[in-house]
Amino acid sequence: MMLALGLSILFALTIGIIAARNKRAEAVILPLLDIFQSIPILGFFPLVILAIYGALPNAIGINLAVIILIFTSMSWNIAFGVYEAVKAIPQSYVDLLDMSNASTWQRTKQLYIPASMSRIAYNTQTSWAVGLFFLVASEIITLGNKSLSVTYGIGIGATQFFSSGDYADYVLLIVGLILAVVVWRFVFLREFALWSEKYKMMEEPREQHNDPIMRFYSWVNQRAVSKLFLLAQGRGVNRFTSAISRFRKGLKYATLIFVAIFALLVLETVASRGPPGIGHLPPTSLILSTEASVAYALAVSFVRVWYVYGISVAIGPPLGIVISLNFKLYDIVSPILEVIASIPAPILLPAIVLIPILGHSSEGVAALVIMLASIWYIIFNVMAGVRSLPSEIKELPRVFGVSRLSAWRNVYIPGAMMGFVTGSITAIGGAWNALIIAEYFTVTNKNGTTTLLTQTSAGIGKTIVLATNSGNILTLTLAVASMTVLIVGFNLTVWRRVYHHVTKRYTYNR
Amino acid sequence: MATTLAQLPAGSPVVTVDHVSLNYFNDKEPLPVLVDVSMTAGKDEFVALTGPSGCGKSTLLRIISGLNKASAGTVKIGGAEVTGPRPEITMVFQNFVLLPWRTALENVMFALSSRRELSEAQKKDKASKALEECGLSGFENVYPGELSGGMKQRVGVARALATEPEVMLMDEPFSSLDDLTAERLRKDIYALLINPTTSIKTVIMVSHNVEEIIELADKVVVLSSRPAHVAGEFTIDLPRPRNKKSPEFFSWVDKVYSLLS
Numbered sequence: 001m002m003l004a005l006g007l008s009i010l011f012a013l014t015i016g017i018i019a020a021r022n023k024r025a026e027a028v029i030l031p032l033l034d035i036f037q038s039i040p041i042l043g044f045f046p047l048v049i050l051a052i053y054g055a056l057p058n059a060i061g062i063n064l065a066v067i068i069l070i071f072t073s074m075s076w077n078i079a080f081g082v083y084e085a086v087k088a089i090p091q092s093y094v095d096l097l098d099m100s101n102a103s104t105w106q107r108t109k110q111l112y113i114p115a116s117m118s119r120i121a122y123n124t125q126t127s128w129a130v131g132l133f134f135l136v137a138s139e140i141i142t143l144g145n146k147s148l149s150v151t152y153g154i155g156i157g158a159t160q161f162f163s164s165g166d167y168a169d170y171v172l173l174i175v176g177l178i179l180a181v182v183v184w185r186f187v188f189l190r191e192f193a194l195w196s197e198k199y200k201m202m203e204e205p206r207e208q209h210n211d212p213i214m215r216f217y218s219w220v221n222q223r224a225v226s227k228l229f230l231l232a233q234g235r236g237v238n239r240f241t242s243a244i245s246r247f248r249k250g251l252k253y254a255t256l257i258f259v260a261i262f263a264l265l266v267l268e269t270v271a272s273r274g275p276p277g278i279g280h281l282p283p284t285s286l287i288l289s290t291e292a293s294v295a296y297a298l299a300v301s302f303v304r305v306w307y308v309y310g311i312s313v314a315i316g317p318p319l320g321i322v323i324s325l326n327f328k329l330y331d332i333v334s335p336i337l338e339v340i341a342s343i344p345a346p347i348l349l350p351a352i353v354l355i356p357i358l359g360h361s362s363e364g365v366a367a368l369v370i371m372l373a374s375i376w377y378i379i380f381n382v383m384a385g386v387r388s389l390p391s392e393i394k395e396l397p398r399v400f401g402v403s404r405l406s407a408w409r410n411v412y413i414p415g416a417m418m419g420f421v422t423g424s425i426t427a428i429g430g431a432w433n434a435l436i437i438a439e440y441f442t443v444t445n446k447n448g449t450t451t452l453l454t455q456t457s458a459g460i461g462k463t464i465v466l467a468t469n470s471g472n473i474l475t476l477t478l479a480v481a482s483m484t485v486l487i488v489g490f491n492l493t494v495w496r497r498v499y500h501h502v503t504k505r506y507t508y509n510r
Numbered sequence: 511m512a513t514t515l516a517q518l519p520a521g522s523p524v525v526t527v528d529h530v531s532l533n534y535f536n537d538k539e540p541l542p543v544l545v546d547v548s549m550t551a552g553k554d555e556f557v558a559l560t561g562p563s564g565c566g567k568s569t570l571l572r573i574i575s576g577l578n579k580a581s582a583g584t585v586k587i588g589g590a591e592v593t594g595p596r597p598e599i600t601m602v603f604q605n606f607v608l609l610p611w612r613t614a615l616e617n618v619m620f621a622l623s624s625r626r627e628l629s630e631a632q633k634k635d636k637a638s639k640a641l642e643e644c645g646l647s648g649f650e651n652v653y654p655g656e657l658s659g660g661m662k663q664r665v666g667v668a669r670a671l672a673t674e675p676e677v678m679l680m681d682e683p684f685s686s687l688d689d690l691t692a693e694r695l696r697k698d699i700y701a702l703l704i705n706p707t708t709s710i711k712t713v714i715m716v717s718h719n720v721e722e723i724i725e726l727a728d729k730v731v732v733l734s735s736r737p738a739h740v741a742g743e744f745t746i747d748l749p750r751p752r753n754k755k756s757p758e759f760f761s762w763v764d765k766v767y768s769l770l771s
Contacts, residue, residue: 392607395577396620398595400673406623414611505653506611 004070004131009120011075016082017112030083035488036076041134041433044480045069066135073134074127081119089115129342130430132181133373136344137437174347181342294463294478298486301439301460305431308367312375312427317420320382321412325394334383341376345369346437353453365454366438373434374427378420385419386412417506425495432487435461523550524712525677530573530583532566542737544570546583549731549740551677551712556704558723559716561733561741562770567716568681570733574714575601575679587677597624600675604682606662608654614641614665615650621669640672641665643702660691667699671708678703680715684722692722700726720770724762725752732769742769 019029048065089111097107323333352368386394393415397407439461441453456462460483467475527549533540543566551557561567572578574585576595585592587599600621608617618637622628628636638650644664654662663683670678683699684692703713717723723730727746734741744765748758 390605390607392603392605393609396607396609398577399575399601400621401595401597401624402620403624406620410609410612410616410620410623414609417611 004067005074005124005128007067007071008074008078008127009124011071012078012082012120013113013116015075015079016116017086017108019079019083020086021112033076033079033083034491036072041069041072044072070131070134074124074131077127077130078120078123081123082116085116085119086112129376132342133344133346133433137346137433170350174343174351177347178339178343182339290475291478291482294460294475294482297458297460297463297479298482300456300458301432301435301483302486304363304366304439304456304459305370305428305435308370308431309374309424309428311367312371312378313424316375316378316423317382317413317416320379320419321386321408321416324383324386325412330383330387337376337379341380345372345434346441348372349437349441350453362454362456366435366456366459369438370431370434373438374430377427377430378423381419381423381426382416383419385416389415414506417502421495421499421502425491425499429487432483435459436464437461440465522553524553524555524587525551525574525714526584526586527570527574528584528586530570530580530585532569532573532578533581544573544580545737545739547733547738547740548583549743551714551729553711554704556700556713556715556726556728558727558730559714559733560718560720560723560730560766560770561738562735563718565733565735565738567733567738570738571601571679571681571714571716575599597673598676600670600673600678602663602666602670602678602680602683604686606654606659606666606686608662608665608669610654613651613653614646614657614668617654617665618669618672621673625673636672637668640668643671644668645698658691659687660695663687663695664698667702671702674709676709676711678710678713680713682716682718685717685719696722696726720763720766721754723766724748724759725754730766732766 015029015033019026019033045065048068093111093115097111102110323330323337346369349365349369352365355368393411396402397404397411402410439456439459441455460479463479464476464483466472467479527547530544530547531542532544533542535541547570549557549559559567559570569578573580574592576585576592576599587596592599609620612620615634615637618640619633622633622636625633638647641647641650641664644667646661646664646668649657649661654665657665666683684696687695702708703710715723715726724746729743729745731740732742732744733739744762746762748762752759
């Protein structure tokens with residue numbers, strides 16, 4: 001995963017910088033990024049595995065497939081960040097380099113990379129969550145051909161514990177995962193983000209002290225130093241503070257080691273896969289009838305994605321606005337939400353099936369899984385949007401003594417609009433990805449048999465999984481292609497227009 | 511409230527800032543920002559508030575508006591203590607602070623949305639009248655993004671005027687405009703604020719432009735650098751309209767400058 005992340009950042013830097021500095025490349029790369037970002041990569045996974053495994057039928061092949069999957073899931077978002085950051089460099093900086101006849105490498109090193117740093121750090125946080133989702137999902141997807149399926153890994157472990165009734169182990173594993181996510185997320189990624197702050201262009205306001213975790217650190221530092229060591233002057237205090245900083249440094253290395261072990265485990269998981277087995281192509285005369293059933297499944301899934309999105313819209317934006325308008329609430333709630341959001345939805349599915357009422361309805365299970373994989377994008381983007389509004393504009397309702405209704409209608413909802421639309425586009429992408437887990441879910445037992453936990457009556461996710469299981473390449477290809485065409489088409493026609501309208505009307509610039 | 515202010519004799523204080531202090535709390539140490547500031551703004555008086563940058567003049571204005579709370583001391587309007595934003599006080603901002611997703615007319619109507627006694631049509635009437643007074647007839651349905659800086663500030667002034675305020679607070683209203691635009695807007699706004707038909711009883715303007723202050727103000731309060739206290743207070747008795755090239759004008763400019771530096 002670290003390898004995939006490193007590759008993603010390298011790729012993102014190259015692509016992002018080229019797109020931002022070269023008009024012709026921009027015209028090609030941007031739409032491509034747009035498309036890659038919006039297609040459900042998970043749907044391609046079976047195809048990628050089959051293809052790469054066909055060419056490289058050994059452990060390296062599978063490693064490559066998983067790395068490619070995680071890499072593709074993370075790159076686009078970071079590449080967009082780099083592109084926007086490089087685009088936003090004030091012209092005077094570019095002029096400065098022009099006048100000093102700097103070489104391309106010099107420019108990249110001195111200006112483009114530093115300018116992209118904070119965006120890379122920021123977007124890595126989201127990309128990481130996405131990557132984790134794919135990591136777990138790719139393990140849980142059991143390919144029909146048993147010899148290709150994963151035998152050990154966090155995702156498979158969770159479902160195995162569950163199916164054999166080791167609920168305590170299941171819970172323990174999830175708690176462990178949460179801890180790992182928290183440590184990694186809040187220590188490593190946070191440090192990266194804070195470190196990258198100094199690379200921000202002077203024009204941007206620096207984020208100061210609004211990070212609850214950092215405040216907690218300094219709170220602990222101050223309390224501990226001032227209260228416990230009030231009497232011990234000079235060296236004692238120094239020793240203690242340096243002990244704290246050593247401890248923090250140690251924690252960082254511990255995280256790194258932890259992550260390295262985690263990555264090794266993943267690699268081992270992947271390496272333990274058996275020899276290949278690829279099905280034969282079915283007769284092509286079936287194309288039309290297959291496409292008809294694929295289209296039906298796609299329609300069902302389309303409706304499913306949109307009604308779940310509808311529910312998310314009813315919950316997400318109001319929640320996000322309320323949280324971000326209240327500083328104290330934001331400090332408490334946002335780290336909690338971030339942790340919940342970073343638990344990959346597939347791993348929770350077995351627990352969701354156990355929920356009374358909901359568990360008996362495969363539709364309910366699917367809806368909840370899809371929502372868990374998508375609503376966070378809406379909430380976090382809305383929160384970011386509201387918080388980035390100038391404080392003066394948030395104060396307007398107070399200045400004019402305006403009613404709460406009018407304040408929401410005129411200030412908060414329009415102010416959140418930009419984040420809402422950006423979040424919606426990502427959320428719907430996430431929802432399409434989640435279908436593959438949500439619509440058809442089997443658990444591999446320890447003895448190698450599988451148990452079907454939930455399946456909806458129809459849906460494109462189910463179609464893809466079943467086609468993969470039975471090695472039906474025709475259905476698989478048609479399903480993935482049709483889904484891609486639908487999503488990309490929808491993005492190009494509907495979302496693009498909405499996005500343009502919203503950027504034109506709902507962004508705040510003086 | 512409105513009637514008591516209207517009955518005040520000319521020159522008697524409308525806004526009274528009484529021994530106001532403000533501390534910021536950085537960890538445990540209180541950081542004084544304003545120290546024992548007292549000033550008044552009388553009826554039909556245009557008061558300018560100035561001081562070195564970062565001294566806390568805008569913060570004082572925000573305390574007067576009720577948006578911020580003082581650590582000690584009181585602000586009174588007429589006889590009533592200001593404890594939060596009040597309908598008879600309004601504000602014009604340096605950065606206009608218009609809602610980009612609402613038209614000029616809707617932005618002005620937004621300020622009226624708390625007025626339950628007005629029908630939607632009456633609000634619209636009042637709002638377009640205010641825009642017209644500020645020289646923006648024909649721009650009702652234009653979004654702020656399509657307006658120039660000067661026009662944006664006119665919308666800001668129209669929004670403030672539409673609420674029929676008695677106390678008008680302006681926080682560096684001309685400083686994000688270019689000189690020529692600011693020059694015209696100053697004349698127009700002065701004529702709008704100080705005339706017998708307006709509801710406005712007093713104006714307090716924060717500014718760091720000394721010439722602008724001498725051109726507009728009846729009284730100038732100069733704050734010292736942080737922590738700010740009142741360094742000087744002058745009544746500018748130059749006849750109006752003021753000639754910016756007269757030696758008297760320059761001697762006033764010098765007088766205020768010498769206190770600032």
